[in-house]
Amino acid sequence: MVAVGVLAYFNEKGIPVPNQIAVIGFSNWFMSQVITPKLSTVDQPSYEMGVVAFDLLLEEMICHKDNLLFKPRTVELATGIIERESTLRK
Known part of the structure; x- marks a missing residue:
């Protein structure tokens, strides 16, 4: 959302x-495609993030119920860059 505000400021x-100046946002929010210029963005896998978070929470709840040790861990998911009009291709 900040990048959308930045684009609006520069347009103004x-x-x-x-x-x-080039501007890039994060999360591929739907507004990225409807503002002018269209905002380049880092795309994060929101659906997969929710699935992984739910799986980890369920695992922790089951461990707690069964008096087992839950081992917290870091999960990394792939991101990508969606180039649109707000950045120059080099």
Whole structure:
């Protein structure tokens, strides 16, 4: 959402994006595609994040119920970059 505000500010001030400055956001929020210029963004796998979070929570609850030790861990999911009009291709 911050990147959308930044684009709006630059548009208001007449600063050309991406000719003078490039802007990229995070999370591929739906507004990224409807603002001008369309916002390049880092895409995160929101659905998969929810599935993994639920699985970990369920595992922890089962461990707690059965008096077992739950071992917290870090889960990394792949992200990607969606290039749109707000960045220059180099």
